[in-house]
Amino acid sequence: MIEVKNITKVYKKTNLENRVLKDISFSIDHGEFVAIIGPSGSGKSTLMHILGCLDVPTSGKYFFEGKDVSQLSDDELADIRKKKIGFVFQAFNLLPRTTVLRNAMLPLAYANIPRDGREEIARESLLSAGLEEKHFSHMANQLSGGEMQRVAIARALVNNPTVIFADEPTGNLDSKTGAVVMETFRKLNEQGRTIVLITHEKYIAENAKRKISLKDGEIIEDHANFRSI
Amino acid sequence: MLILDLFEETYFAIRANKVRSGLTILGIVIGIGSVIAMISIGQGAAGSIQSSIESMGSNLITVMPGFQRSFSQVSSGRGSAQTLTMEDSESIAKEVPGVLAVAPEISRRYQVVVKGQNTNTQVVGTVSVYPSVKNVEMDLGSFISDQNVDSFSKVAVLGPTVRDDLFSENFNPVAQTVRINGINFKVIGVTKSKGGTGFGSQDDVIFIPITTAQKFLAGSDTVSTISVQAENSQIMASVQSGITNLLLRNHNISDPQLADFSTLSQQDILGAASSITKTMTILLAAIAGISLIVGGIGIMNMMMTTVTERTREIGLRKAIGARKIDINFQFLSESVMLTFTGGILGIILGWILALAISRFGSINTKVSFSSVVLAFSVCAAIGIGFGYWPAQKAAKLNPIEALRYE
Numbered sequence: 001m002i003e004v005k006n007i008t009k010v011y012k013k014t015n016l017e018n019r020v021l022k023d024i025s026f027s028i029d030h031g032e033f034v035a036i037i038g039p040s041g042s043g044k045s046t047l048m049h050i051l052g053c054l055d056v057p058t059s060g061k062y063f064f065e066g067k068d069v070s071q072l073s074d075d076e077l078a079d080i081r082k083k084k085i086g087f088v089f090q091a092f093n094l095l096p097r098t099t100v101l102r103n104a105m106l107p108l109a110y111a112n113i114p115r116d117g118r119e120e121i122a123r124e125s126l127l128s129a130g131l132e133e134k135h136f137s138h139m140a141n142q143l144s145g146g147e148m149q150r151v152a153i154a155r156a157l158v159n160n161p162t163v164i165f166a167d168e169p170t171g172n173l174d175s176k177t178g179a180v181v182m183e184t185f186r187k188l189n190e191q192g193r194t195i196v197l198i199t200h201e202k203y204i205a206e207n208a209k210r211k212i213s214l215k216d217g218e219i220i221e222d223h224a225n226f227r228s229i
Numbered sequence: 230m231l232i233l234d235l236f237e238e239t240y241f242a243i244r245a246n247k248v249r250s251g252l253t254i255l256g257i258v259i260g261i262g263s264v265i266a267m268i269s270i271g272q273g274a275a276g277s278i279q280s281s282i283e284s285m286g287s288n289l290i291t292v293m294p295g296f297q298r299s300f301s302q303v304s305s306g307r308g309s310a311q312t313l314t315m316e317d318s319e320s321i322a323k324e325v326p327g328v329l330a331v332a333p334e335i336s337r338r339y340q341v342v343v344k345g346q347n348t349n350t351q352v353v354g355t356v357s358v359y360p361s362v363k364n365v366e367m368d369l370g371s372f373i374s375d376q377n378v379d380s381f382s383k384v385a386v387l388g389p390t391v392r393d394d395l396f397s398e399n400f401n402p403v404a405q406t407v408r409i410n411g412i413n414f415k416v417i418g419v420t421k422s423k424g425g426t427g428f429g430s431q432d433d434v435i436f437i438p439i440t441t442a443q444k445f446l447a448g449s450d451t452v453s454t455i456s457v458q459a460e461n462s463q464i465m466a467s468v469q470s471g472i473t474n475l476l477l478r479n480h481n482i483s484d485p486q487l488a489d490f491s492t493l494s495q496q497d498i499l500g501a502a503s504s505i506t507k508t509m510t511i512l513l514a515a516i517a518g519i520s521l522i523v524g525g526i527g528i529m530n531m532m533m534t535t536v537t538e539r540t541r542e543i544g545l546r547k548a549i550g551a552r553k554i555d556i557n558f559q560f561l562s563e564s565v566m567l568t569f570t571g572g573i574l575g576i577i578l579g580w581i582l583a584l585a586i587s588r589f590g591s592i593n594t595k596v597s598f599s600s601v602v603l604a605f606s607v608c609a610a611i612g613i614g615f616g617y618w619p620a621q622k623a624a625k626l627n628p629i630e631a632l633r634y635e
Contacts, residue, residue, distance in 0.1 A: 054548060054628050075552045082550020089632065093545040097245050107549040109234040155549070 001162065001194065002051060003027040007060030007070070009046050009217075020046045021057070022217040028163075028196065033189040035197045035208035035225070043217040045167065048198045052085055052165045053077045065162065082111050086156030090168035092148040094140040094155075100126065101136045104154045111159055122158055128191075129154035130184050146177035153184060163194040170204055182207045230555050239562045246535075250567060253531040257571025257611070258578055260521030261604045265579025265596060267517040268603075270586060271510025273594035278502050282495065284423055285431070286363040288329075288462050289495040290469050292321075292455040292476070295488055311451035312489040315439075317476060318455050325457075325471040327464040332362040333452040335442050341395065341435065342408040348394040351434045352409055354442025360420075362458045365431075370403040370418025378438040383445070385414040389422045390433040409435065412445055462496070469494050524571070525611040532564050532619035543623050544631025557624040564616025565609065572608030576601055 009021040020043045028034055038044045049055040050062060053069060054077070062070040069080060081087075094103050104122040113121070126136060129150045135143060140151060149169060156164050166185065170178030186207055189195050197208050205211055206225065213221035243250045294312045318333035334355040341348055357375045359365065365372075368389065377384050385407055387395070396402050402416045414437060423431045443450050459468040469492050476490055477483075536543070543556060583594040 049629050052548075075554075078547065078550050078552045081548060087548050089545075091541075093541060093548075093632065095542060095545075098241065102241075106546075109230055109238075110546070110550045110552075110555060112231065115231070115233065159550075 001028060001030050001065055003063040004051070004057075005061040005063075007050065007057040007062060009043070009050065009055075010058045020217050021050075023060075024217075024219055025060075026212060026219065026222060028194065030162075030194055031189070031192055033186070033195045033197070033207075033209045034212060035199060035205035035210070036212045036214060037199055037202065037205045038214035039200055041216075042214040044198050044200075044214050047214065048165055048167055048196070051196060052087060053080045082107065083159065084162040086159065086161040086164040088149070088152050088156050088164065088166040088169045090171035092145075092152045092172070094148055094151055096139070096141040098140055099137055100131070100140060100143070100151050103140050103151055104158055107155060107159050122154070125157040126151070126154040128188070129157060130180075130187075144177075145173050146180055149173060149177075149181050150184060153181075153188075157188070157193075163196060164188070165196050165198070167198045168200070169197070170199075170201075178204070230551075230558070235558060235562050238559055239566050242535075242559075242563055243566060249531060249534075253527050254567055254571040254574065256524030256527035257521070257568050257608065258524075258575040260517070260524035261572050261575025261608060262578035262582060263517035263520055264514055264607070265576055265600055265604055266582035266586070266594075267513035268510060268600040269579070269583035269594040269596045270592055271506060271513050272597055272600070273583075273587070273592050274509065275503060275506035276595055277593055278506055279499060282499055282502060284364055286456065286458065286495070288459040288465060289362065290457040290459060290465065290472065291493045291495075292317075292457065292472060293491050293493065294451075294453070295490045311449065312480065313452045313455060315443075315450060315452060317479060318452060320475060320479060321455065321457060321472055324475055325468060327460050327468045327471070329458045329460045330358040330362050331458075332356055332359040332456045333439060333454070334359065334456065335439060335447055335451070335453045337447060337453075339410045339446065341391070343395045343405070346395050348391065350388075350391050350394075352442065352446065353434055353436050354439040354446070355436055356439055359436065359456075362456050363431075365423070366421040368419045368421040369401055370416070372418055372420075373436060373438050378440050381440045381444055382438055383412065383414045383441055384417045384438065385409070386418040386420060386436040387416060388420055388432045388434040388436075391435055392419050407435075409437070410446055465494050465496055521607065521611065525568075525615040528564050528567055528611065529615040529619060531567070532560060532616055533622070535563070536560060536619050536623045539623075540626065540631045540634040543626050544628050544634065547626070547628035548632060553624040556626075557620045560620035560623045561613065561616045564619070565612035568608045568612035568615075572605055575608075576604055579604070 004027070005025050006023050007021060008019065008023055011018040011020060024047065036044050036047060050057050053064065056072070057070050060070065061068055064080065064084070069077065095106070101119065101122055104126050105118045108118045108121060123136065127133070131147060131150045131154060135147060140148065143151065170181055173181060182204065185195055185197065197205070199205055209225055211221065211223060211225050212219060292313065315333060318331050322328060322331040332355055334353050336351055336353040338349055339352045341350055355373065356378055357373055360367070360372050372386055373384065387402060392400065392402055395407065403418060405416045406413050407416060439452070457468065457472060459465050472492055473485070473488070477485060477488060480489055482488055546556060580596050583596050586592060587594045
């Protein structure tokens with residue numbers, strides 16, 4: 001479903017060339033739960049941006065569901081993100097002073113889903129993200145960190161995406177809440193969702209079924225995570 | 230994104246910053262309000278000047294003597310010549326088509342005396358049709374009749390100001406005697422006040438029969454002005470050229486450049502006056518327009534702040550699939566909604582100001598539909614114009630950088 005072939009990413013700053021990704025190739029199938037792990041500066045965020053169609057590689061090919069997306073324009077990438085990809089960020093990035101329900105419905109507006117059906121879809125995904133119904137009408141900024149992240153997960157789920165990218169989803173949470181959020185991801189994976197987790201913490205990566213370790217822009221390890229299975 | 234979604238987003242965004250949105254809108258309210266009020270003052274002034282010109286008579290063409298050229302080439306100035314006669318006046322009435330009435334007059338200033346009181350005023354010798362040509366109405370008694378003119382009667386009709394100066398206010402001077410230049414005249418009527426019109430008061434005047442004026446006061450049979458009333462306003466130009474051609478022929482002048490008379494139609498005066506008031510209105514509106522531009526810059530300032538503040542939100546919206554145009558429209562619609570709200574409130578404010586000026590000031594203001602339409606389109610233009618750059622800035626943000634923005 002996701003296949004990258006020899007992708008590189010080079011950032012140019014005046015005369016300095018910074019090769020963030022060096023000739024990376026791998027693929028991810030439907031239903032996988034992959035953790036991309038590495039220390040800061042290893043290129044894992046850059047890799048996630050390319051995988052999440054937020055950015056394009058400098059060279060190499062990226063096939064998303066068999067389609068080459070490595071040369072698409074900004075708006076074409078936006079269309080793929082809106083239909084096929086869900087994001088969960090470290091900082092939640094919810095709209096403050098806006099209700100939980102409206103936050104979860106936001107992607108539906110860009111996907112031109114009829115207005116009548118939106119609330120129903122948003123309620124379902126909020127419930128499957130593990131948020132209690134009593135919070136639905138609360139303002140996003142009144143929630144606790146764990147609740148906010150579950151709203152963010154619901155927002156990622158609402159368009160029924162092919163893959164969910166979670167960028168350090170537990171980074172702003174205490175370990176207990178973090179564990180609950182990871183539990184939510186595991187459940188979603190059991191329901192058949194493809195999840196790509198980006199983290200620098202090994203114990204978080206233990207939740208995934210497969211680990212890809214990055215260092216200095218290269219894959220140093222890629223193996224199944226037997227403990228998780 | 231659906232239009233309804235766009236409105237909803239915009240509404241929530243504006244409501245989230247009530248105070249800031251309100252202050253920004255205030256700039257537009259003041260701008261639009263002052264434009265509306267200023268244009269209403271200008272148009273009100275134009276209306277009152279027009280009506281005072283029309284009070285001098287309707288469809289009027291005035292024929293005046295031209296330059297008196299002596300052999301030494303010294304011009305004594307326009308109107309100084311004594312080239313117009315009663316014959317000219319009569320032939321205009323007879324020969325020019327479309328003429329309703331002709332009122333020749335001879336006027337000069339004389340000292341007027343009544344039992345110790347005296348004043349210096351304009352004495353106008355004229356004929357019986359004068360009141361209908363020049364819109365003069367009678368307050369007391371009657372105007373000069375044809376018989377008075379034919380029989381060189383020594384009768385006088387006083388303007389209200391002269392009556393007040395020589396007798397007293399509300400006094401009925403009919404049948405009293407006034408001495409003009411040493412000759413006794415019997416008062417037969419008083420005209421109604423027309424108010425000062427800025428072209429010399431038409432109330433400070435005495436009317437006597439033109440024949441009497443020529444024989445006993447001026448001692449010549451020339452006339453100083455011929456007022457011609459056309460049948461309607463459409464034929465004014467043809468009547469004016471008819472008069473010019475007739476008088477050129479009567480005076481044996483072949484070159485119109487050398488005419489010893491000149492004609493002035495009321496349309497010319499109206500045209501000149503309306504071009505003055507138009508210029509004044511544009512000037513006032515331009516001054517008010519500056520405050521509108523300042524208001525527009527306020528909108529741009531707020532939108533820039535908003536875009537910077539909501540950088541992460543823009544990043545998120547892009548991450549979940551918003552296209553450039555979605556972001557662009559979202560911020561553009563915010564600025565348009567701000568200016569429209571300001572515009573509607575501004576129109577209301579301007580209207581109230583205009584009504585207040587009419588009520589407590591001396592100018593009768595007039596809010597026209599076109600100025601409201603103008604204000605609204607200016608609003609839309611400001612909203613789009615000053616919102617475009619911030620919206621572009623938002624749409625061009627890189628989603629990755631925007632999401633990282635602190």
